[in-house]
Amino acid sequence: MSGQAAIHCPQNSGFFLISSLCIQEDLYYPHPLMQDMLWDFLHHVAEPILTHWPFSKLREKALKAAIGRVRYEDENTRYLCIGSIIKILCLLAHWVEDPNSDSYKLHLARLPDNYWVAEDGLKLQSFGSQMWDAAFAIQAILSCNLNEEYGSTLRKSHEFVKASQVQENPSGDFKAMYRHISKGAWTFSMQDHGWQVSDCTAEGLKVALLFSQMSQDLVGEKMETDRFYDAVNVILSLQSSNGGFPAWEPQRAYRWLEKFNPTEFFEDALIERDYVECTSSVVQALALFRKFYPKHRRTEIDSSISNAIQYIEDVQEPDGSWYGHWGICYTYGTWFAVGGLAACGRNYRNCPALRKTCEFLLSKQLPNGGWGESYLSSQNKVWTNIEGNRANLVQTAWALLSLIDAGQAEIDPIPIHHGVRVMINAQMEDGDFPQQEITGVFMRNCTLNYSSYRNIFPIWVLGEYRRQVLFAQNLSA
Known part of the structure; x- marks a missing residue:
């Protein structure tokens, strides 16, 4: 807490009185009055009662149950926990219980897993994204058809x-x-983390399936078939009744619980919900799995894909875009949605939703040929250009991949040519691409840095452009 909020705090205020104050710049989700009344009641009435006998016995029992759940989370994530915020809370719980305990020491030993050394110093990141980044990087390399040149990389x-x-x-x-x-x-990161994620499972399944079709001399022994089946089983178990897919676990809580969200800078933070990105990743993975294993749970997979496609179409915005929950913002959500629809045979000519999408993306293309979307799009839920109408290479790649997959090149490839020229001209002498604005986000208001994106997505779109646009034009000439 700092700034204006701190100025008006009396010097003798207790922690509870100031704990609900928040600097205006961070106040994205103000507490509802009902929530503040609940916290006041718990602090002034319930807490004093529960600290005195006989109610203190109930409190002790509750604390034992709570620390038991903390230990369960620790043991099943190898002390990584589901994210760094939860990890710090679990670490503090063990420190309060016993600062000399093995659990506390094991927590300390895994703090470096959340460290990230940036150009301007050491930071604590929310998650490790090793598996997520690797799956995208693999698909980017494969799109370029440079398998032999990068065989060692692909094998590893x-x-x-x-x-x-x-x-x-x-x-x-x-x-x-x-x-x-x-x-x-x-x-999202590695096996130790333990928490299943629908889109990470889908992207992992996709690349494992792609590797299974390649020469074992090049990429090593393929994964056992039963492990593909296990991945499909997890995916199918997560689908919601409306056809969408949540991220971590099946939906089972009520929307009104969000009224008790205590975090001023997050929205939609308490319960699981469906995401177009997760749904699209699953559609693409199941469609690919169905191609290679057409007899395994075919009826369930067909039904799952059909319902998921319907969900994707249902949540399309009136302007033709899709809101992205895990990336900034409409370029990100739209890229995923288009990929899911295209994986099931939808294209510009046979799908009105994709025609509308192409019109939307072309309306946002900058004069220089690129796209650039501000983090304010995520906060305000309205497309907002980056200040100065600058292009962002990652978002330009997402937009181009969407247009290519939707079939825009068959109608008018010139906007795609212009966007690709932005990519090529931005590459530096050493082959790297410049680090620009952050493009990751979660809970609408917290940005996430994916430093690998700046190389993954330009490579990916150049590979797809070469394969789907240039080669296709040469064949039709």
């Missing part, structure tokens, strides 16, 4: 993908701990 990445798949469900009676099956899933 294949081994990482196989090693990162979760091999077991959470320990013990995991349902009693409100955990979901995880055997066969991929996490």
Whole structure:
């Protein structure tokens, strides 16, 4: 807390009185009055009662149950926890219980997993994104058809993908701990993390399937078939009744619980919900799996894909875009949505939704041929250009991939040519691409840095441009 909020705090204020204050710049989600009344009641009435006998016995029992859940989270994530914020809270809980405990020391030992050394110093990141980045990087390399030149890289990445798949469900009676099956899933980072994620599992399944069709002399031994089946099992178990897919676990909470969101700078933070990005990744993975294993759970997979496609079409914005929940913002959500639709045979000519999407993206193209979208799009839910109408290479790549997959090149390839020229001209002498504005986000208001994106997506779009636009034009000439 700082700035204006701090100026008006009396010097003798207790922690509770100032704990609900927040600097105006960070106040994205103000507490509803009902929530403040609840916290006041718990602090002034419930807390004093529960600290005195006989109610103190109930408090002790609750604290034991709470620390038991903390230990369960620790043990099933190898002390990484689901994210760095939760990790710090778990670490503090063990420190309060016993600062000399093994649990506290094990937590300290895994703090470096969240360190990130940037150009301007050491930072603490929210997650490791090793598996997520690797899956995209693999697809980018494969799109360029340079398999022989980068065989060693592909072999190593294949081994990482196989090693990162979760091999077991959470320990013990995991349902009693409100955990979901995880055997066969991929996490956002690595196997230790333990938490299944729908789109990470889908992207992991996609690249594992692609590797399985390549020469084992080049990329190593393919993954066992049962492990593909396990991944599909996790994915199918996560689908919601409306056809969409959440990120971590099936939806099972009520929307009104968001009224008790205590974080002033996050929105939609308490309950699971469906995301177009997760849904699209799943559609692409299941469509690819169905191609290679057409007899395995075919009826369920067909139904899942059909319902997911309907969900994607249902959540399209009136202007033809899709809101992105995990990247900034409409360029990101739209890229995923288009990929899911295209994986099932939709294109510009046979899908009105994709025609509308192409019109939307072309309306946002900058005079220099690129696209640039501000983080304010995520906050305000309205497309906002980056200040100065600058192009962002990652977002330009997302827009171009969307146009290419949608079939815009068959109608008018000139906007795509202009966008690709922006990519080529931006590459530096050493082959790198410049680091620009952050393009990741979560909970609408917290930006995430993906430093690898600046190379992954330009490479990916150049590969797809060469394959789907230039080669296609040469064949039709």
